Amino acid sequence: MKYVALSALLWFGLFTTLRAQDIDIYQHRTNAEFRFPAVPRRMSFREFDLLSTHVRMQDIFAATVVPGYIHFRIYEKRTGYWLLGLRSLGYGGLIYLGARNKSWFNLMFNPLARYTDRHYKADIAVAYVSGALIMGTFLYDWIHGRYLLQHKQAKIRFKYAPTVAFHPAFGGRHPAVTAGVMLQW
Numbered sequence: 001m002k003y004v005a006l007s008a009l010l011w012f013g014l015f016t017t018l019r020a021q022d023i024d025i026y027q028h029r030t031n032a033e034f035r036f037p038a039v040p041r042r043m044s045f046r047e048f049d050l051l052s053t054h055v056r057m058q059d060i061f062a063a064t065v066v067p068g069y070i071h072f073r074i075y076e077k078r079t080g081y082w083l084l085g086l087r088s089l090g091y092g093g094l095i096y097l098g099a100r101n102k103s104w105f106n107l108m109f110n111p112l113a114r115y116t117d118r119h120y121k122a123d124i125a126v127a128y129v130s131g132a133l134i135m136g137t138f139l140y141d142w143i144h145g146r147y148l149l150q151h152k153q154a155k156i157r158f159k160y161a162p163t164v165a166f167h168p169a170f171g172g173r174h175p176a177v178t179a180g181v182m183l184q185w
Contacts, residue, residue, distance in 0.1 A: 030109050040160045046075060055146045063141050071143030074152065079144075087137040093130030097123060104130065 037047060055070060061067040067087035068080030097104045100123065107127040 006017075043156075043160060047160075049155050050074060050149070050152050053153075055149060059137040060142055064138060067137055068141055070141050070149075074145060074149045076145070076148065083137045083141050085132050088136070090133030093126045093133070097126060097130075102127075120179060146184075 059070055059073065066072075068083035071080035071083060073079075084154065094104050097107070102123050104127045107124050
């Protein structure tokens with residue numbers, strides 16, 4: 001009975017954690033502190049959407065299920081479709097091994113389990129290549145997608161950053177420079 005209660009508590013905790021509004025393991029201060037006085041008139045909705053997009057842990061969980069999710073979210077559809085195709089190829093390799101009644105887990109992680117057929121080495125290669133495709137496309141989607149998002153956000157911030165201009169005080173030739181202190185809570 002203890003195991004059933006502990007298991008139910010674990011599943012309930014996992015479910016509520018995954019349904020939480022936000023799960024983060026790293027901070028996202030770059031865009032949280034960047035404020036526009038107003039949205040510039042020239043800014044398109046795509047640029048505004050990219051600027052307000054963050055790669056969160058929920059997106060990473062979604063990227064484990066949907067290949068290329070992060071790249072699709074940041075408007076990189078061509079790369080997203082490439083990742084979708086490559087991961088589908090990896091899943092196809094696992095389906096091939098399942099059709100041959102081979103356990104991909106035993107092929108990859110149990111070197112002592114030797115099969116007697118002549119296709120043993122080819123099956124091991126299919127298992128490793130499929131695992132590498134699945135894991136590689138996930139990591140590429142996560143790491144490269146996050147890098148690309150930050151790069152695009154920096155370009156947008158640079159494009160629409162307010163310019164600093166010195167205005168002459170009362171028609172004089174020298175610019176008026178003032179100092180001030182601003183307190184924030």
